[in-house]
Amino acid sequence: MAPQGPRASLEFGGPLGAAALMLLLPATMFHLLLVVRSGPACLLDLPPYLPRPEALWSPRALLLWLAWLGLQVAFYLLPARKMAEGQELKDKSRLRYPINGFQALVLTALLVGLGVLAGLPLGALTEMLLPLAFVATLTVFIFSLLLYLKALIAPASALAPGGNSGNPIYDFFLGRELNPRICSFDFKYFCELRPGLIGWVLINLALLVQEAELRGSPSLAMWLVNGFQLLYEAVLTTMDITHDGFGFMLAFGDLAWVPFTYSLQAQFLLYHPQPLELPTASVICLMNAVGFYVFRAANSQKNTFRKNPSDPSVADLETIPTATGRQLLVSGWWGLVRHPNYLGDLIMALAWSLPCGVSHLLPYFYLLYFTALLVHREARDEQQCLQKYGLAWHEYCRRVPYRIVPYIY
Structure with missing residues (x-):
């Protein structure tokens, strides 16, 4: 190249x-x-000292x-x-x-x-x-x-x-x-x-x-x-x-x-x-479980469809044909938002930070950084898919208007 x-x-x-x-x-x-x-422990403060x-x-x-x-x-x-x-790579090898x-x-x-x-x-x-x-x-x-x-x-x-x-x-x-x-x-x-x-x-x-x-x-x-x-x-x-x-x-x-x-x-x-009571911890555990389930279920559905579109777990999902011969999922998790795995990631990122309380911004740096990372990655992915699938990708975006978070983004 x-x-x-x-x-x-x-x-x-x-x-x-x-x-x-x-x-x-x-x-x-x-x-x-x-x-x-x-x-x-203020995220925006200068460090208390410069290391020797x-x-x-x-x-x-x-x-x-x-x-x-x-x-x-x-x-x-x-x-x-x-x-x-x-x-598959450019030379058709794997x-x-x-x-x-x-x-x-x-x-x-x-x-x-x-x-x-x-x-x-x-x-x-x-x-x-x-x-x-x-x-x-x-x-x-x-x-x-x-x-x-x-x-x-x-x-x-x-x-x-x-x-x-x-x-x-x-x-x-x-x-x-x-x-x-x-x-x-x-x-x-x-x-x-x-x-x-x-x-x-x-x-x-x-x-x-x-x-x-x-x-x-x-x-x-x-x-x-x-x-x-x-x-x-x-x-x-x-x-x-x-x-x-x-x-x-x-x-x-x-x-x-x-x-x-x-x-x-x-x-x-x-x-x-940070003090953490058991009822609050239970809610945070539930949030993490939901995020993990969304993350794994979305990835599993995509990978199963790639390997075997006739698999009973994905055979009934609606798809959009593309000029490359591949099909774009437009129902199931991938009909909810364009990147449901990212949604699960963000829910887990919030659950990881909540045990640290809400008095400091510093523990939420990961959530802020990861949100920016996934939004940027999603934009890169959109450009690649548009180049690869053309009109089919436009149709997919019309059918699935939200990128990561339903009704928000």
């Missing part, structure tokens, strides 16, 4: 926007990590981070009982992915559990979040540069639709290669579903352990946040896997942003304990 050229529309504000985001995203992450520990260089750089944190990555690589390479095929993420999570839990029994101070991890975030960010910049250099010699069929503009800053940020691999090791699939997500769970658990050490037992709010976020899982057929190249944007999101900012609610509860 040839470079897009200057006339092609570039996302994220082009090279200038990409450069700004590469500075703004790490700065926001460090701002949150500093502010959540402060007394007021020795507070950011720690050889111990670097060794811990590299050991964590190495452990997850080893678990990724373990034999998988099941393999899944990704979506990549195969090992489905052993749950196996990796269980093995990680066993190792951590054995370590705790042997005297591993898991709660001490909470004091290392700042230097760990720093070495993770440093790793991402180096890793992204290697990915960019690797993509320079990749065949045209391996390039992503949007990451080969010819501008090095923009391509470094967005990612030139769609699925960078060495042999069967897929870097994007590994980073999207392994070290960051499992690291997020581990950080939450460390915060729970630290709270128990400080106050005698974990609070109900901390239990809810840990339980809700442990339940949440990513799915293989997201746009990140199937469309976006793998560069700084996804690498930073996977390896740094997810574990250190998605754990913000648990961090907040450690430093700012």
Whole structure:
């Protein structure tokens, strides 16, 4: 695929926007990590102090981070009982992915559990979040540069639709290669579903352990946040896997942003304990269950229809034919709104924040950020579907006017 050229529309504000985001995203992450520990914990305040260089750089944190990555690589390479095929690529091939993420999570839990029994101070991890975030960010910049250099010699069929503009800053940020691999090791699939997500769970658990050490037992709010976020899982057929190249944007999101900012609610509860009564907790649990059900049911319906439109669970759904030969669902979950899975995501995001009370905006940063992310992602998805399905997509939008939230948006 040839470079897009200057006339092609570039996302994220082009090279200038990409450069700004590469500075703004790490700065926001460090701002949150500093502010959540402060007394007021105000999202819009300046950090209470600027960290000293020795507070950011720690050889111990670097060794811990590299050991964590190495452990997850080893678990990724373990034999998988099941393999899944990704979506069809430009050359009509399909990549195969090992489905052993749950196996990796269980093995990680066993190792951590054995370590705790042997005297591993898991709660001490909470004091290392700042230097760990720093070495993770440093790793991402180096890793992204290697990915960019690797993509320079990749065949045209391996390039992503949007990451080969010819501008090095923009391509470094967005990612030139769609699925960078060495042999069967897929870097994007590994980073999207392994070290960051499992690291997020581990950080939450460390915060729970630290709270128990400080106050005698974990609070109900901390239990809810840990339980809700442990339940949440990513799915293989997201746009990140199937469309976006793998560069700084996804690498930073996977390896740094997810574990250190998605754990913000648990961090907040450690430093700012919140009372939570059982009736309120029950309502929040119900809300999370509704969000999770919508999220999983919508994705399951879509995936079932893709694999077998004659399946009894989807055979009666109404569809719109397209010029590509595919059918667009226009009933069921996908007749309610155009992105019902995003609706479930947002309901869960609200449920994760509510255990932190309503006196501070900081725990709701995830909800605000995730809303902006999904609205932006939905707009990108709309453009792709319009190009792919043309008049059929116009008809679908007419039949299903709401994008994410019924009767609102």
